[in-house]
Amino acid sequence: MPFYKQRQVSCLYKYLLFGLNVVFWVAGAGLLAITFWAWNEKGVLNIQSITELKGFDPVWVILTVGLLTFILGFAGCIGALRENICLLKFFSLIISTIFTLELAAGILGFVFQDWVKEQVQSFVRDNIGVYREDIDLQNLIDAIQKYMQCCGAGGPDDWNNNVYFNCSQENGSRERCGVPFSCCIPDPAHNVVNTQCGYDIRAKGQVKDNLVIYTKGCVQAFEDWLPRNIYFVAGALLVIAFLQMFSIYLARSLIGEIKAIKAGWRF
Missing domain, CATH: 1.10.1450 (Cd81 Antigen, Extracellular Domain; Chain: A)
Structure with missing residues (x-):
């Protein structure tokens, strides 16, 4: 009699995605901790006092990156570990959206260099005006x-x-x-x-x-x-892009294998 073995999710893909997102999850938690520590040092741990801060608060960048990293790390970890299609689709969709926005921003920034330069100068001047406020x-x-x-x-x-x-x-x-x-x-x-x-x-x-x-x-x-540091900048951008595309590939591969198993495929 022929021997059939039930198809299984690739352990390599599963635990690669899990391990990668554990790092993101911990990093996100660390950034969130830094955010609350920084606001605590400034004595602005309530919504009203935070919104009263003038100018650009760098802590908002840390909060945004930390929150996004934490959520994505959670979705990727649990999605891979529990083989949850919904979480893996959410993870893949958000990473794909971020990658698309980064690519679009890079192209538009290159095409409209003068406009971007004016906006950056205006932004810096506005924040120079509140240099002592934060x-x-x-x-x-x-x-x-x-x-x-x-x-x-x-x-x-x-x-x-x-x-x-x-x-x-x-x-x-x-x-x-x-x-x-x-x-x-x-x-x-x-x-x-x-x-x-x-x-x-x-x-x-x-x-x-x-x-x-x-x-x-x-x-x-x-x-x-x-121009003097173009290789360093390009290298950093390529590493980020590679990690994003690799994460998307792992997530989509897992989704395909989980769907195949649920459909009762055998080989």
Whole structure:
């Protein structure tokens, strides 16, 4: 008599998808924990106080990525482990949607480069205006200016958008007509950061010839940085795209095998 064996779900696909999503699940939980810790440090753990924050709060990015990663990790883990078609379809659909949106954003960003540049400059200038309102935003701007060796969106004069740094006669701040310390060119002879190095720097004129602060805008600095690091950026994007497509492939393969088993297929 011929021997028939019931078809089974591939253990390799099943546990590859499970293991991959365990990592996503734990990473998502970690990002959510960082979100609540950051808001707790700022004393804004209720909806009203969170919505009253001015400007762009970087914690929202961590929250969004963390929540999405956590949900996808949960759906992928349980869907693979329990061989649940609904969860696997949900996982596959969301990953496919994200991949499509990323691809569309990349194409549109390349086609409408000038418009994107204007929007980014406008976004940065708006957040320069609330630099002192949110400690996380302040740290983010400082980190970008120090790493990119830049100042403002288009240049140091963008700091006129901030009430503490503008050059108006009504401004009584000691930082009037200055820039944050992160705009300053570091002095190798000093180990301690001089937080007052940008005071009155724009009141002296000739900012373009200044040897104390960076005079290039951060948008232009990023445009100059990108070609020098194109292989790193392209590599990172390819890895992300590969992981997304591989996850979709595993999920769709499992769905097909589970459906085949439920249909009573044998080989």
